[in-house]
Amino acid sequence: MTRRAAPLLLILPAALVLTVFLLIPYFNIVLMSVRMPGNGVPYAPGWTLGNFAKFFADPFYLEQLGNTLWIGAVTTLACLVIGYPVALQLARGSGALRGLRYGIVLTPLLVGIVIRSYGWTILLGNNGVINRSLVGWGLIEAPLPLMYNGLGIIIALTHVLLPFMILPIMGAIQGIDPALELAARSLGAGRNTAFRRVVVPLSLPGIQAGCILVFVLAISAYVTPALIGGLRVKTAAVSVVDALIDSFQWPFGSAMALILAVIGGGVVLGFARATRMAWVRRR
Amino acid sequence: MKSVRAVVFNAYCWVVYGFLLAPIAVVVLASFNSGAFLTFPPQGLSLRWYYVFFDNEVFWRAIRTSLWVAAVATVISGAVGTAAAIFQVRYAGRGKEAVRMAMLAPLLLPEVLTAIALLFFVYGLGIGTKGMVGLLAGHLLVTLPFVFMNVAASLESFEPDWDLAARSLGAGRWARFRRVMLPMIKPGVIGGCLFAFIISFDTFTMSFLLKSVGTATLPIQLYDYLRTNFTPEAAAVSSFSVILTLVVVVVSEKLLGLKIRRF
Numbered sequence: 001m002t003r004r005a006a007p008l009l010l011i012l013p014a015a016l017v018l019t020v021f022l023l024i025p026y027f028n029i030v031l032m033s034v035r036m037p038g039n040g041v042p043y044a045p046g047w048t049l050g051n052f053a054k055f056f057a058d059p060f061y062l063e064q065l066g067n068t069l070w071i072g073a074v075t076t077l078a079c080l081v082i083g084y085p086v087a088l089q090l091a092r093g094s095g096a097l098r099g100l101r102y103g104i105v106l107t108p109l110l111v112g113i114v115i116r117s118y119g120w121t122i123l124l125g126n127n128g129v130i131n132r133s134l135v136g137w138g139l140i141e142a143p144l145p146l147m148y149n150g151l152g153i154i155i156a157l158t159h160v161l162l163p164f165m166i167l168p169i170m171g172a173i174q175g176i177d178p179a180l181e182l183a184a185r186s187l188g189a190g191r192n193t194a195f196r197r198v199v200v201p202l203s204l205p206g207i208q209a210g211c212i213l214v215f216v217l218a219i220s221a222y223v224t225p226a227l228i229g230g231l232r233v234k235t236a237a238v239s240v241v242d243a244l245i246d247s248f249q250w251p252f253g254s255a256m257a258l259i260l261a262v263i264g265g266g267v268v269l270g271f272a273r274a275t276r277m278a279w280v281r282r283r
Numbered sequence: 284m285k286s287v288r289a290v291v292f293n294a295y296c297w298v299v300y301g302f303l304l305a306p307i308a309v310v311v312l313a314s315f316n317s318g319a320f321l322t323f324p325p326q327g328l329s330l331r332w333y334y335v336f337f338d339n340e341v342f343w344r345a346i347r348t349s350l351w352v353a354a355v356a357t358v359i360s361g362a363v364g365t366a367a368a369i370f371q372v373r374y375a376g377r378g379k380e381a382v383r384m385a386m387l388a389p390l391l392l393p394e395v396l397t398a399i400a401l402l403f404f405v406y407g408l409g410i411g412t413k414g415m416v417g418l419l420a421g422h423l424l425v426t427l428p429f430v431f432m433n434v435a436a437s438l439e440s441f442e443p444d445w446d447l448a449a450r451s452l453g454a455g456r457w458a459r460f461r462r463v464m465l466p467m468i469k470p471g472v473i474g475g476c477l478f479a480f481i482i483s484f485d486t487f488t489m490s491f492l493l494k495s496v497g498t499a500t501l502p503i504q505l506y507d508y509l510r511t512n513f514t515p516e517a518a519a520v521s522s523f524s525v526i527l528t529l530v531v532v533v534v535s536e537k538l539l540g541l542k543i544r545r546f
Contacts, residue, residue: 006456007374011382014367019386022392032403082500084298089296103532104300110528111307111484114502115521118509119306122313131308160357162303191288220393223487237395246401250469257396283440 033254042250051255061239065260068236071153072219078158079165079214080207087166088199088208091173105167108160119229120156121147124228148230156228157218163215165210172206175200175220208275212268219264236260307525314518332519342520345504351414352490352500353483356422361476363423364430368471369464372438373432383435390428397424400490405493413495422490428481433478437471477535481528 035052038044055061090101108116122131124146131143146152176199184194225235234242240260244253292321317329324479336342364386371382389397398421441464465472488501494503503525509517 007370010366010370010374013363013432014370014386017363017423018388020406021395021401021424022389025404026392028403028407029396046468070366071502082302084290086296089292101296101300104303107303107307108483110481112502112505112507112526113487114509115310115524118308118517118521119308119310122309123306159302186533207370214515216391216393220395222393223399223491237393238380241395241492243401244402248534250403253399257399261393263369 003189016091029254029257032250034164035251037251039247042052042248051252053255054252054261055259061256062234064234064239065152065236065263067233068219068260069263071150071157071225072215072264075154075157075161075217075218076111076165076211078154079162080211082158083162083165083210084169084207086162087169087203088164088173091170105163109163113160113223114227116158116160117224120159120228122153147228148231150229153225153233153235155225156220158222161214161217164213167204168209168213169206172203172209175230176202204275209271211275212272215271216264216268219260288357296318310518311522311525312399313319313515314522316515316518319514332515333523335514335516336519336523338420342501342504345499349484349500349502352418352498353424353480356426356483357476357480359419360423360426360430361472364427364475365434365468365472368431368434372435372441373443386431387428389424394425394486394488395492397421398489400425401489408514412497415495415498416501417493418490418498421493422486423482425486425489426483429478429482430472430475434468434471437468437474438524441467474535477531481531485524485528485534 013054032043034047034049035051036044036046037051048254052121074220075168076272086105090098092103121128124145126145127132127139130146131140134140135143146155180202181194181198185191189197219235220237221235222237225233226238226241229235229238236256236261239255240257243249245254315328315330316333317327367382367386369388371379384391401417401421401424405420409414419536439503442481445467446459449463452461483502485502487506490500490503491506494500499507501520505517505520505524508520
């Protein structure tokens with residue numbers, strides 16, 4: 001064996017794993033999306049674009065897609081608003097509590113989805129902690145619908161996706177030279193101005209990365225909407241699994257999955273482009 | 284004035300930390316319930332439901348399955364991911380970014396779509412979900428990026444000169460890897476493997492779609508249980524799982540001084 005070829009052996013196992021278990025199966029999904037729907041069998045012989053046409057002709061699916069994108073957008077915004085101050089504190093803070101805080105930020109990622117959803121059921125259900133407390137204190141008459149709707153999905157998604165917003169922003173803020181803020185202050189900027197004109201613009205790459213991650217993960221999330229949304233509110237990803245697993249419509253389910261992926265990717269690209277332009281103009 | 288701002292800012296952050304902990308905290312608190320039904324706050328404290336859970340063979344079988352799948356997935360992705368990381372950092376040259384993206388692809392693609400793709404694949408091969416091939420492949424895919432990221436990060440601080448020094452002293456390729464590189468990147472390898480283990484132990488989507496009869500992992504068993512039962516036993520099982528994860532993380536942080544990287 002030549003000296004040059006030897007390092008390739010290092011990447012070979014990973015390349016095999018990714019090709020066999022990722023590339024080929026995904027290619028298969030693309031093929032599946034243009035197969036003929038079957039009757040009683042997953043698919044029939046022949047090829048068609050009808051699966052895509054069926055999706056775009058049905059207002060039900062279009063509305064569901066719209067809802068999914070809306071839930072993704074609200075979740076992203078909520079993560080940004082809730083997460084930015086925490087990212088700032090983690091980036092600038094020091095001392096004994098920092099490790100603890102960092103650990104708390106990671107907890108949603110370390111605890112399984114079933115357990116988290118179970119916790120939300122205890123908190124948000126009609127008989128849950130929040131509703132019973134509010135009724136008990138006489139603040140409301142009847143339980144508020146916090147679960148089995150879009151609100152519940154947004155709350156649970158915001159919870160689990162917060163780390164994906166906080167960590168990139170924290171990284172971006174850590175990369176800002178503190179001298180820049182001090183320079184702004186010494187030139188007469190107040191605390192707020194220095195923050196708004198120096199720290200926020202320089203943390204924009206972190207914000208962009210965080211928003212993209214959260215949005216992509218939110219619109220493609222399956223388990224959280226399935227468990228928290230119940231049967232009434234379905235996101236597009238839940239519908240995809242229903243079509244594929246429950247009603248055995250492999251071609252149509254595959255087409256739906258591809259449409260969701262392409263539209264999600266399109267939104268992300270558009271967002272990346274728009275935000276990059278916005279902060280180039282600023283400079 | 285400044286201190287008021289600081290107090291408000293701090294309070295806000297602690298509310299967020301409370302939000303992050305809330306769903307997990309209520310589950311742990313509910314597990315100490317002494318009543319027959321899940322009520323919150325608990326009616327009296329007891330370990331009653333832990334005893335029920337410790338006697339329940341169904342959950343133990345699920346825990347054994349989970350540990351087994353996680354161990355196999357971790358060993359394979361540990362080896363495959365470490366090799367790939369060494370290639371990416373040291374030999375990929377101009378293809379560095381492309382290799383990185385490919386290795387992180389399982390993380391960036393929707394997990395549910397990957398699971399469905401794998402499901403079709405195993406049906407296409409004719410083996411279906413009978414064996415554990417699909418399940419293990421799924422767990423391998425979700426754990427691989429974590430090993431890769433952790434090892435690649437620790438390799439960035441590895442000086443090629445050390446390798447050259449060992450080489451000039453006559454060390455062969457394998458000796459250089461085992462005696463020079465491996466000790467330097469050990470924290471990354473161990474950290475990545477621990478994280479891979481936790482991810483595999485907790486993952487739901489892959490297991491849910493690719494499980495076969497008799498291969499329910501703990502999250503699947505818990506999910507099945509919760510659909511029909513409302514006793515605090517589920518809370519006890521959940522708390523056990525949370526504590527297991529916590530022990531792994533704390534031990535790795537304290538004893539090995541590792542920084543586990545999630546990204």
